[in-house]
Amino acid sequence: MSKITQMDALTLGKAIAAGEVKVTEATEEYLKSIKESDEKYNCYVTVDEEGAMKSASDVQARIEKGELKSPLAGVPVAIKDNMCTEGLLTTCSSKILYNFVPTYESTAVSKLRDAGAVILGKTNMDEFAMGSTTETSYFGPTKNPANPEHVPGGSSGGSAAAVAAGECAYALGSDTGGSIRQPASYCGVVGIKPTYGTVSRYGLIAYGSSLDQIGPLTRNVSDAAAVLTAIAGHDEKDSTSVNAKAKDYTKALTKDVKDIKIGIPRDYFGEGLDPEVASKVRAAADVLKNAGASVEEFDLSLVNYAIPAYYTIAAAEASSNLERFDGIKYGYRTEDYEGLHNMYKKSRSEGFGAEVKRRIMLGSFVLSSGYYDAYYLKALKVKALIKKAFDEAFAKYDIILGPVAPTPAPKLGESLSDPIKMYLGDIYTISVNLAGLPGISLPCGTSAEGLPIGVQLLADCFEEEKLFRTAYTYEQCK
């Protein structure tokens, strides 16, 4: 039998169900792995050794009693630190929540617990999910396990790196503008952002509420389908959660793309795309073509407008969502202050990092008196146009295929200095959030330097099954 920490989640789940591996044993192995390598990678903000071991023995007992049937029962998972976990520190990698212990559980985590998941700890991220490198974390950057001199991507960098480094069997991340798909691509793992409304946002600490979605980061496509099956579903506590029947996405895992029409946006292969990335992505398209899919190029249009529209909407929503961090109810409060407003200002200015403050300032400005129509409303209109462009594309194609990021993972410290350059790196991922679409990032090779490269597949809203089927076929054929 292979090493526990090298197994994918479903394989480990099977071994546990068959009694070949005890949940406690699997958990211990992962905790050991974290001890060995996390000092180097810094994937975790919090490792819950005690809670994980307790949960492991509980789950083991429930499996033995036949109470847990989920294929993920007993499999250790890591949770991005912006999802509330009852009784377990939840910081959003921010000083302002350095001591926040939620008294309630996010719905996605609660569903995983119901499936018998063992939670190892909370993973590092860009502060409040604002960033693409995991360098804006108050708790220091996470390093890319493929090459620790490089970033793991972000904002779910801790989750992606933990999966890649064998510090968890799979992880949950969140994706507002590419925050699952881009780190998955940088770290060489699978990451899916489901259709907006598929996974409940209850308990997810909001960045851009109309864009945020929770999704899995896994070793392979089958794991991603199994995890999404476990966490998806209607939740009465989230008004934006879609009231649809629960689906078993693993049923879509068949090697068959003969009926799939794939469109490749020409606009994605223009200036700024690293030639190595371009060739790997095109090679991935060829694999699917050889498997029987039809592949053609088309013009998606509006690609360049997605970034300014996204940053306007996300910053505006974030400026409002982050108002609740005020030093009164929870989190950091400054030591010395004179009066209420000084307390607010000092707590927030000391508690938030530079990138968060930058976006709050921008968001507050674009919503302020006299600018709302010109910026925020305009961005919502452009969002409608972008959605329309995708609607037209999906009338012709089942799947849109393209790169995830323009380059492989950059070196630590190279991206933060110029915000616009940093934001440009999100060009292939953010329009998906604006249009609410599902998107998956799959490893499709490595650069000459040995850094992972990812390919992105997109489908129309609620067409996750097509996405999984195509992704699975690619994974099997490559």
Place this chain on the structure above:
Amino acid sequence: MANIISDETIEYVGILAKLELSEEEKEAAKSDMGRMLDYIDMLGELDTENVEPMSHAFPVQNVFREDAVTGTDMRDLILKNAPEEKDGMFVVPKTFE
């Protein structure tokens, strides 16, 4: 740079957002915000005359709860993370003059 952000604007947005920036941060914020706004101005190139603004990517409507009490007393939990509390309440700098 087409958008010149003044000290007053930074001061004003700081009041709205309750952020107090250092001199260095203010200078950075002025230049960052100006550049971001220049970049966002690109949206002006698109004709959106007859476009409805879209808040949600697809039309979910009429999500309600019934008017039935589900909450129980969870005061201790609500106050658990409070930086300062007294008599079951959150303590804040005085708001009365």
Place this chain on the structure above:
Amino acid sequence: MSDYETVIGLEVHVELATKTKIFCGCSTEFGGEPNTHTCPVCTGMPGSLPVLNKQVLEYAIAVGLATNCDITRYCKFDRKNYFYPDNPQNYQISQLYLPICRNGHVDIKTESGTEKAVRIHEIHMEEDAGKLIHDDWLDASLVDYNRSGVPLIEIVSEPDMRSAEEVIAYLEKLRMTISYLGASDCKLQEGSMRADVNLSVRKVGDTEFGTRTEMKNLNSFKAIARAIAGETERQIDLIESGEKVIQETRRWDDDKEMSYAMRSKEDAQDYRYFPDPDLVPISVSEELLNEIKSREPEFREAKIVRYAEEFGLPEKDILLITENKHLADIFEETVSKGAPAKKVSNWLMVETMRLLKENNLDPEDIRFSPENLASLIELTEKKTVNSTVAKEIFEEMFKSDCDPVKYVEEHGLAMQNDEGALRETIAKVIADNPQSVDDYHNGKEKAIGFLVGQTMKAMQGKCDPGSVNRILKELL
């Protein structure tokens, strides 16, 4: 002074009578220990999300229909962003761009006889804030979020009122309409109805409005009248002395009869409204509108006309009974059980009002059923009990809604209609009280009262005083 005209518009906040808060399942009940009616949603915990209480929408639409508004068929919630500790998210979920009701009006009639329509600009739904309490020991404030998230509607009028009298008539009209709908109890003192006054002055004949101020913290009709007088005078003084009225929010201090500007550099009053992405749009269907319309009660004006025609009641009775819908409902149901209208009215106006007042209760707190009131009236009509006993029964009914027939049986209170027994008792009373008998024969008419009293006492009240009088006179 008299060449100035006061122009007033109101922003009225009304707390809706739902069981739970607008966006979470916490109770709206008054008076719990601080923060015991709270949850992650109404305390702004990270990751919590709002879900709209359907009853809030229905009440808001009902009020809109009753005030002749257009109902916005596609409406949304917006966030109003401002930092204050009573507002846990530091934004209030409200409606700016697409409020639920627009363009309505109510007709008012002042005591001095002015009749006019006051136009309603809009009605929107929003959440209430928590409560701040000053703590002298810490010299700090304490926050209680029990009221945070209690549903409100804000009714914004056009600047159509010209005097305190009109303002009060308008508020009375809203109070009556909304309480008849059951959407709120509209109590100014308890804060379930709150009015902010927007006021400006101008020379009579001017067509432009003057600069207005907004006054807050007005918690009685008297305070509103005083604040209007005070602010009118302040603005006229400013103008007369060549100064300008500044557009600002002012806080009325009713003890000092003065208002204060509530200004600070930190209150930019730039609320950065935008559609709340955590809530989805509301689409109001024709069916829902019709359903709400069909539930609309008969309002007071209609009842006043009908009661006069149908029951021939005096105006005084009608006004009192229709002052409160619950009272009017009890009246109508009791009458429908066969009780004579005037008798029902008397019980409601005299004994019910007395007991409500003595017990510091509102008509909503009345617990006796119309059935029992009707059966008590029947007992008195049939002379099964006399009025003294009836009052005693009523007091018990008021407390415990007892069945008067059973109560009479259990306590043996039925009147003795056996004249033989009554005659025997009276004969005994006459024999036992020769002095009073003498007095009576000597022309002291009052002496008979004593003998009646003695007879009633001997009969334990279970006889009709009229019969006692008759037999006494006969035997004497």
